[in-house]
Every structure is written in C-alpha cells, then in structure tokens.
Amino acid sequence: MMNEEIPNLTAFDQAALDQAFAAVEHQARNDAAALDNVEALEAFRLRWLGRKQGLLNEISSRWLKAAPSEAKKPVGERFKILKELVERLLDESSGTGPSDAALAAEAIDITLPGTRRLTGAEHPITRTLNEITSVFAALGYSVGVGPEVETDFYNFESMNFPPGHPARDTQDTLVISNQDRRPLRDRLLLRTHTSPVQMRTMETQPPPVRIIIPGKVHRNDAQDATHSPIFHQVEGLCVDTNITFSDLKGTLDHAMKALFGSAVKTRFFPSFFPFTEPSADVQISCIFCGGKGCRKCKDSGWIELLGCGMVDPAVFRFAAEKQPAYDPKKISGFAFGMGVERIAMMKYGISEIGQFYAGDMRFLSQFS
Ligand code: PHE
Numbered sequence: 001m002m003n004e005e006i007p008n009l010t011a012f013d014q015a016a017l018d019q020a021f022a023a024v025e026h027q028a029r030n031d032a033a034a035l036d037n038v039e040a041l042e043a044f045r046l047r048w049l050g051r052k053q054g055l056l057n058e059i060s061s062r063w064l065k066a067a068p069s070e071a072k073k074p075v076g077e078r079f080k081i082l083k084e085l086v087e088r089l090l091d092e093s094s095g096t097g098p099s100d101a102a103l104a105a106e107a108i109d110i111t112l113p114g115t116r117r118l119t120g121a122e123h124p125i126t127r128t129l130n131e132i133t134s135v136f137a138a139l140g141y142s143v144g145v146g147p148e149v150e151t152d153f154y155n156f157e158s159m160n161f162p163p164g165h166p167a168r169d170t171q172d173t174l175v176i177s178n179q180d181r182r183p184l185r186d187r188l189l190l191r192t193h194t195s196p197v198q199m200r201t202m203e204t205q206p207p208p209v210r211i212i213i214p215g216k217v218h219r220n221d222a223q224d225a226t227h228s229p230i231f232h233q234v235e236g237l238c239v240d241t242n243i244t245f246s247d248l249k250g251t252l253d254h255a256m257k258a259l260f261g262s263a264v265k266t267r268f269f270p271s272f273f274p275f276t277e278p279s280a281d282v283q284i285s286c287i288f289c290g291g292k293g294c295r296k297c298k299d300s301g302w303i304e305l306l307g308c309g310m311v312d313p314a315v316f317r318f319a320a321e322k323q324p325a326y327d328p329k330k331i332s333g334f335a336f337g338m339g340v341e342r343i344a345m346m347k348y349g350i351s352e353i354g355q356f357y358a359g360d361m362r363f364l365s366q367f368s
Contacts, residue, residue: 006058012071021078024059025085032089037102041093048086056083121368125232125356128344129214132234135258136212139251141236144211146197148218149176153185154196158318160274167274172220174229190218194235195275198311198335201237202319207331208240214340228353232340237311239326239333245278245310248334252308256284259343265291267302276309276335287346305343308336 005027009020028048035041048055059079067075122130133143146154152163161167163184171192179187197213213235221227238247253266265285273279283304286297293299313328320326341353348367350356355363 006062008062012067028086035093124344124367128340135255141210141212144201144213146200148216149188150191150196152187154199155191157185158199159195160312160314174218174220192219193217194233198237203322206323206325210238212236225352234338236336243332252282260287275312275315277312279309282306306338310334
C-alpha cells in the first residue's frame with residue numbers, strides 16, 4: 001500500500017518536487033479532516049509519523065535519500081515543511097479533541113457515587129458485652145475470663161450444687177462423652193454459666209476482688225425466639241470486708257441506669273441460686289412503656305433481667321481450700337450474672353435471638 005502511495009520520483013526539478021509534495025500535503029490535509037476520535041487520531045499518527053512504516057519515513061527514503069546531491073537541499077526543505085505540517089495537523093486535531101460521541105463513550109461521570117468500601121462493625125453481642133464491661137470497669141472492676149470447657153467441680157460442685165442435687169436440673173448440661181472412668185468432679189462439660197470463673201478467680205487471688213467476667217456458655221435448650229443453646233453471660237463478683245446487700249443493690253441499680261438510661265428503676269425479687277444466699281432476680285422498669293404496662297412486660301411494668309445475691313458461705317469455704325483468706329466469718333461479697341443476648345435484644349429492639357448468629361448482612365449492617 002505504502003509503496004504505491006509514495007511513488008519514486010523520476011525528476012528532481014523544482015516543478016516536479018512542488019507537484020510531488022503538494023500531492024502528499026493534500027493527502028495529509030484530507031486525512032486530518034476526517035479525524036473525529038482518539039483511535040483515528042492514533043491511526044493518523046502511525047500512518048504519517050510511524051517510525052518504520054510511516055509515510056514520512058517512506059518519503060524520506062524514497063525522495064530524500066534517493067535525491068541526487070544537488071537536489072538534496074530543496075527536497076530537504078520541502079520535507080521539513082511537510083513534516084511540520086503533519087505535526088501541526090496532528091496537534092490541531094488533538095486540540096479540537098475527539099468527537100462528542102467518542103467523548104461520551106469514554107467519559108467518567110464524576111457525579112456517580114464512588115465504590116463504597118464496607119467497614120467492619122462490632123457485632124451487637126460484642127458491643128453489648130463491651131458496654132457492660134466498661135460500666136463495671138469504671139467502678140474499678142477488672143476483667144477476667146475462664147475456659148468454656150469446664151469441669152463438673154468448677155461448674156457445679158464448687159458453686160454449691162452437690163452431686164445429684166436437683167438444682168443441677170435447672171441448667172440442662174451438655175457433657176463431653178466417654179468420661180465415665182473419671183471421678184465426677186473431673187468430668188468435662190460445656191459450662192452452663194460463667195459462675196465457675198468466680199471460683200477460679202478466688203483460688204488465684206486473695207480478697208479484695210472486684211471482677212467482671214464476660215463469656216460464652218452452653219445449655220441443652222431448644223432454640224426458640226428467645227433461647228439459644230449457645231449464649232453469652234457477664235458475671236460479676238465483689239468480695240471484701242463488710243460488703244452488704246446494699247452494696248449489691250447500689251451497684252446494680254447504677255449499672256442498669258448506665259445501660260438503659262437514668263430513668264430506669266430497679267427492684268429486687270426473692271429468688272434462688274445455690275451459690276448465693278440470699279438470692280434475688282433484678283427487674284427493671286419496662287423500658288418500652290416506662291412502667292405503665294405493655295405487651296413487652298406482659299402488663300406488669302417490670303422486666304426481669306439478671307440474677308444476683310450474696311456469695312453463699314459454702315462457696316467461700318471451697319475457695320478457702322486454696323486461699324484461706326476467704327473465711328466467711330471475715331469477708332463477704334456479692335455476685336451477679338446477666339444474659340448478654342437478652343440485654344442486647346432489649347437495647348436494640350430485636351425479637352429473634354437467632355438473628356445474632358445467622359450472619360445475615362442485612363441485620364448486621366444496621367450496627368455499623
Ligand atoms: N449463674 C446464674 C445463671 O446462670 C446467674 C447468677 C450469677 C446468679 C451470679 C447469681 C449470681 O443463671
């Protein structure tokens with residue numbers, strides 16, 4: 001193609017040169033007039049200025065290099081002018097830019113929203129755990145943890161559930177299989193509450209103790225809207241000289257106000273736990289109706305939220321086996337335990353406990 005477009009010159013006189021150069025100039029202008037997009041512009045650049053096969057290169061070899069020595073100068077001058085013309089045409093065409101259609105095809109719409117990156121968020125259970133922990137941290141409590149696979153001794157016996165005692169039936173227990181040859185107190189189970197960490201803490205630390213223990217617990221319960229076989233608790237333990245039930249009431253009343261708002265009232269209802277005496281269930285005034293009575297509080301105006309009580313002397317006697325300072329004649333204390341899911345469901349108005357574990361982004365992203 002190119003060979004045909006740039007014929008060899010047969011004469012190198014002024015007229016012949018003028019005519020030959022005028023023809024290619026004309027061609028260049030024609031080519032440039034048709035440029036209407038970036039691809040065409042690039043094709044034009046390659047066709048005319050391409051290093052190996054460009055037309056100017058062809059003209060240089062066929063006309064300039066082939067010229068007899070007396071014609072080199074006029075050919076060279078004309079070649080220079082032609083080259084400048086081609087470069088100017090290219091410049092001007094890129095100046096006017098590609099056509100509207102070409103522009104539209106390549107345009108970036110800066111009014112479109114950017115690609116949003118999902119930032120992580122605390123799971124509502126983790127968030128509630130942290131909130132509860134920090135309320136007590138502000139009261140001088142430290143944070144402790146214990147194993148989720150626990151022995152019968154820590155989960156039950158040391159918490160004053162003697163072997164065979166019917167109180168054990170209140171916590172349907174998932175036990176690890178194939179342990180029949182072990183003594184009962186060494187058999188492993190999935191802890192049914194965080195209370196065993198009370199004993200683990202006292203065994204390693206003499207009084208005074210103020211500790212808060214968040215963690216996962218397991219019970220052989222069927223799942224329904226408000227129950228799950230795996231859930232979370234926060235345990236609290238405070239032991240010192242002269243700790244009274246008033247301290248327990250004041251501490252939990254403050255904690256409930258910190259968690260649910262200062263308008264919340266608390267009341268303590270007689271209850272039973274093997275490891276506390278006396279024991280109480282703490283109720284808060286219904287946060288949905290303010291205590292007037294509604295569907296959520298079954299028209300009672302109160303919602304039951306946690307268990308608590310004064311540490312039973314029997315528990316201290318187990319602790320005193322390793323730490324003699326836990327002498328129930330000299331010290332006293334209180335303990336409490338609360339369900340994290342229940343508190344999170346109240347705080348965030350969640351009616352299905354299963355939402356916490358389903359991993360559904362539509363649910364979870366509401367907490368980001
Ligand atoms: N461990 C009890 C439960 O799981 C709660 C509790 C803790 C009660 C501490 C009193 C004191 O039901």
